[in-house]
Amino acid sequence: xxxxxxxxxxxxxxYGVKIPRGKVVRTPQEASRATEELGGQSVLKSQVHAxxxxxxxxxxVVRSPKEAEDAAQQMLGKNLITRQTDAKGVPVNExxxxxxxxxxxxxxxxxxxDSSHRGPVILASAQGGMDIEEVAAANPDDIxxxxxxxxxxxxxxxxRRLAAKLGFSPELARPAAQAIHALYRLFVENDCxxxxxxxxxxxxxxxxxxxxxxxxxxDDSLFRHADLxxxxxxxxxxxxxxxxxxxxxxYVSLEGDVGCLxxxxxxxxATLDAAKNAGASAANFLDVGGGAxxxxxxxxxxxxxxxxxxxxxxxxxxxxxxxCDIAARGVILAYKNxxxxxxxxxxxxxTNVDEGKAILRDSGLNVTFADTIAEAAQAISAAR
Amino acid sequence: xxxxxxxxxxxxxxxxxxREGSFHARACKAYGTNLVGGVTPGKGGQLFDxxxxxxxxxxxxxxxxxxxxxxxxxxxxxxxxxxxxxxxxGVPLIVCITEGIPVLDMVKLDKYLQSTPVRLIGPNCPGLxxxxxxxxxxxxxxxxxxxxxVGVVSRSxxxxxxxxxxxSDLGIGQSSCVGIGGDPITGTSFVDxxxxxxxxxxxxxxxxIGEIGGTKEQEAAAYIKAEFTKPICTLVVGAAAPxxxxxxxxxxxxxxxSARVEAKTAALQDAGATxxxxxxxxxxxxxxxxxxxx
Numbered sequence: 001x002x003x004x005x006x007x008x009x010x011x012x013x014x015y016g017v018k019i020p021r022g023k024v025v026r027t028p029q030e031a032s033r034a035t036e037e038l039g040g041q042s043v044l045k046s047q048v049h050a051x052x053x054x055x056x057x058x059x060x061v062v063r064s065p066k067e068a069e070d071a072a073q074q075m076l077g078k079n080l081i082t083r084q085t086d087a088k089g090v091p092v093n094e095x096x097x098x099x100x101x102x103x104x105x106x107x108x109x110x111x112x113x114d115s116s117h118r119g120p121v122i123l124a125s126a127q128g129g130m131d132i133e134e135v136a137a138a139n140p141d142d143i144x145x146x147x148x149x150x151x152x153x154x155x156x157x158x159x160r161r162l163a164a165k166l167g168f169s170p171e172l173a174r175p176a177a178q179a180i181h182a183l184y185r186l187f188v189e190n191d192c193x194x195x196x197x198x199x200x201x202x203x204x205x206x207x208x209x210x211x212x213x214x215x216x217x218x219d220d221s222l223f224r225h226a227d228l229x230x231x232x233x234x235x236x237x238x239x240x241x242x243x244x245x246x247x248x249x250x251y252v253s254l255e256g257d258v259g260c261l262x263x264x265x266x267x268x269x270a271t272l273d274a275a276k277n278a279g280a281s282a283a284n285f286l287d288v289g290g291g292a293x294x295x296x297x298x299x300x301x302x303x304x305x306x307x308x309x310x311x312x313x314x315x316x317x318x319x320x321x322x323x324c325d326i327a328a329r330g331v332i333l334a335y336k337n338x339x340x341x342x343x344x345x346x347x348x349x350x351t352n353v354d355e356g357k358a359i360l361r362d363s364g365l366n367v368t369f370a371d372t373i374a375e376a377a378q379a380i381s382a383a384r
Numbered sequence: 385x386x387x388x389x390x391x392x393x394x395x396x397x398x399x400x401x402x403r404e405g406s407f408h409a410r411a412c413k414a415y416g417t418n419l420v421g422g423v424t425p426g427k428g429g430q431l432f433d434x435x436x437x438x439x440x441x442x443x444x445x446x447x448x449x450x451x452x453x454x455x456x457x458x459x460x461x462x463x464x465x466x467x468x469x470x471x472x473x474g475v476p477l478i479v480c481i482t483e484g485i486p487v488l489d490m491v492k493l494d495k496y497l498q499s500t501p502v503r504l505i506g507p508n509c510p511g512l513x514x515x516x517x518x519x520x521x522x523x524x525x526x527x528x529x530x531x532x533x534v535g536v537v538s539r540s541x542x543x544x545x546x547x548x549x550x551x552s553d554l555g556i557g558q559s560s561c562v563g564i565g566g567d568p569i570t571g572t573s574f575v576d577x578x579x580x581x582x583x584x585x586x587x588x589x590x591x592x593i594g595e596i597g598g599t600k601e602q603e604a605a606a607y608i609k610a611e612f613t614k615p616i617c618t619l620v621v622g623a624a625a626p627x628x629x630x631x632x633x634x635x636x637x638x639x640x641x642s643a644r645v646e647a648k649t650a651a652l653q654d655a656g657a658t659x660x661x662x663x664x665x666x667x668x669x670x671x672x673x674x675x676x677x678x
Contacts, residue, residue, distance in 0.1 A: 113487050113488075113491070113568055113569070115568040115569055115598045115599070115600065116598070116599050116600075116603065118491065118494055118495075118569055119491045119494075119495070119569075120488075120491070149495075150488070150491045150492050150495055151492070151495055188488060191486055191487075191488055193487065218486060218487055218488070220460065220484045220485065220486045220487065221486035221487075221488070223460070223461060224461070224486075252626075254624075254626060255626075262542075263542055264540060264541045264542025264543060264545075265540060265541075265566060266538065266539065266540020266541065266542060266543030266544070266566070266593070266595060266621060267540065267541075267542035267543045267545075267546055269540075269543075269595055269596070269621040269622045269624075269625060270543050270546065270619075270621045270663035271663075272622075272624035272625065273621050273622070273623045273624050273662065273663055274662060274663050274664055275624070276623065276624040277662045277664075281624075282624060285625070290523070290541070291403075291404065318525075318542045318545045318546055318549070319525070320523060320524060320525040320541075320542065320545060321407075321523060349549060350525050350527075350528070350545070350549075351525060372550075372664060373546065373663055373664045374662070374664030374665075377664070
C-alpha cells in the first residue's frame with residue numbers, strides 16, 4: 001500500500017529525519033496563505049501515488065502567494081498523467097506546499113527487500129535527483145548496495161559506509177549516518193516494502209534533509225498496522241482494482257479487451273501470455289483465489305463486466321480447491337446481475353468439471369468451450 | 385523414488401481442525417498419504433475423522449507418532465510461530481501452505497532456519513507430491529498425477545497443475561512435483577530442488593516453471609549451467625504483464641531488466657535448457673525431449 005509524500009514525511013519527522021517546512025493544502029486560498037507563511041516563495045507538489053511528477057507538471061515553484069494561488073488553481077482537481085500512471089492519470093486532491101530548499105548536494109537513498117540477499121538492502125547513490133532507473137541502466141556501479149543482517153540490524157559502520165558512498169563530506173557523515181539509521185528503523189518497524197528518498201540533500205547550512213519521501217507498506221503486514229491502513233487513499237487507486245482488493249481478489253487492470261477470470265496467480269499470468277501469443281490482449285489480470293464461493297466468483301466476474309473495454313470473457317479454471325460447478329454458478333450469477341450478453345470462452349478442468357460445464361451449457365449464455373489453454377486462446381482470437 | 389518424501393514419511397498437519405487444514409488433511413489421507421496426527425493448541429486429545437489423533441503441541445505429536453514432516457495450514461499472523469514450533473520439535477521437513485506471511489517475518493525465520501538442519505518448503509506454496517510413493521503433502525488435486533520419471537518444480541500453484549495435467553494427458557508420469565512458493569523469500573529455492581532432482585535416480589527430466597520478478601530463474605540458470613546433468617525444459621510466464629505491477633505474487637514485481645521474461649529465458653537458454661515456447665506447450669515439449677532420450 002502506497003501513502004502520500006506528506007504522510008511519509010510526517011513519519012520521517014517522527015523518527016527524527018529532517019524534512020522541509022511545509023503544509024498540506026486542499027484549496028488555492030490555502031496554497032496562497034501557506035506560501036505567505038513560508039516567506040512568499042514555495043514549491044507546490046501534487047500529492048499522488050505515482051512517480052515522475054516533476055516531468056509531468058505536477059511540481060511547481062512559485063515566487064509569490066498570488067502565483068501560488070494561480071498555480072494551485074491549475075493543479076487541484078485535475079488528473080495528473082505521468083509515465084507511471086495510465087492514460088487517465090490520477091486525481092490531485094492535495095498539494096504539499098514547502099519552502100524552497102538551499103540545495104548543496106543531492107543524493108539517492110532507498111531501502112527495500114531483496115530476494116537474492118534474502119533480506120533488507122539499502123541502495124545509495126551520489127547521483128540524486130535523477131531518474132534512478134536511468135542511473136541503474138547507464139552506470140550500475142554508481143549505485144551501492146548494502147545488505148543488512150536482519151538479526152544484527154544496520155550496524156554503525158554500515159551507516160558510515162553508506163554516508164561515504166552518498167558522497168557526503170566527513171563533517172556531514174555523522175548526521176547522514178544518523179538519518180540512515182533512523183530510516184532503517186522506520187522501515188522495519190512499519191513493515192515497509194520500500195522507503196525511497198530522491199533526493200536526500202545536504203543544505204548550504206550542512207543539514208541532511210529528505211526533500212522527497214516515498215513509503216510503500218507491505219500489504220501482507222497491514223493486519224498489524226491499523227494506523228498505517230488509515231492512510232490509504234482509494235482515490236489514487238484504479239476503481240476496479242480497489243473494489244477487487246476489498247473483496248480479497250487479486251486484480252490488475254490492463255489495456256486489452258479480453259476479460260480474464262483465472263484461479264491462481266501463475267496460471268493467470270500464463271493465460272495472459274497465451275492470449276497474447278494468439279494475437280489477443282487481456283483487459284485484466286485476475287486471480288480469484290483458491291477457496292472462492294460462487295458469490296466471490298460472481299463478484300469477480302462483475303468487476304470484469306464493469307470494465308467498458310471488455311468485449312469478451314475468458315474463464316480458465318483449474319479446479320482443485322475451487323470446484324468447477326461453483327465457478328460456473330458464479331459466472332452465470334454475474335452475467336444475470338449485469339444483464340450481459342458478452343461472448344464467453346470457458347476452459348475448465350479438475351474437480352466437478354462435468355457438472356460445471358453442464359450448468360453453463362444449460363444457462364443460455366453464449367459459451368464456447370475449450371479443452372486446453374491453446375484452444376481457449378484460439379477461440380478468443382477467432383471471436384475477434 | 386522421487387525427492388523429499390517417500391513411504392516412510394510420517395505427516396502431521398498443524399491447523400488440522402481449521403477449515404482449510406481439515407479439508408486438505410482429508411484429501412491427503414484419501415490420496416494415500418501417511419497422516420499420523422494433527423496439532424491444534426487447546427484441542428489435544430480429540431480424534432480427527434474418528435481416527436487421527438490431535439495434539440496440543442508439535443513436540444507431543446512427534447513424541448507419540450514419530451512424525452517427520454509437518455504440513456502447516458495456520459493463518460499468517462500465527463504461521464511463523466507454527467514453523468518455529470515444528471523446527472524446535474526436531475521435525476526435519478516443514479511444508480507451509482499459508483499465503484500472506486509478512487516478508488520481514490520470513491526474513492527472520494529464514495535466518496533462524498539456516499542455523500538448524502530443518503528444510504522449509506514455502507510459504508505460499510501448493511506443497512509437494514510423489515505419486516509413486518502415494519505421498520501428497522499439499523493442496524494439489526491428486527487425481528491429475530501419475531507416477532513416472534519427470535520432476536516438476538515451479539513457483540506457482542495452479543500453473544503447476546496445468547503442467548502436470550499436460551504431462552499426464554500424454555501419459556508422462558511424474559517422480560515428484562514441488563511448488564517452492566510465490567513469495568520473495570522462500571525456505572527452499574529452485575537450486576535446492578534442482579540439486580535433489582539431479583541426485584535422484586528416479587528422475588530423467590525436469591520441467592521447470594518460473595515467472596517474472598526477482599532473479600531466482602537466473603540463479604537456477606547459473607546452477608544448471610555449472611552442475612545440472614539432466615535434460616530440463618523451462619517456461620517463464622508473465623511476458624504479457626505490465627512493468628511495476630504486482631501480479632498476485634509479491635515476488636513477481638518487475639523491478640528491472642533482469643526481472644523480465646526475456647532476460648530469464650535467455651539465461652536458461654544459455655544454460656542449455658529446452659525452452660517451452662508457450663504455456664500450452666509444456667507437455668509436448670517434455671514429450672519431444674523424452675523421445676530424444678530413448
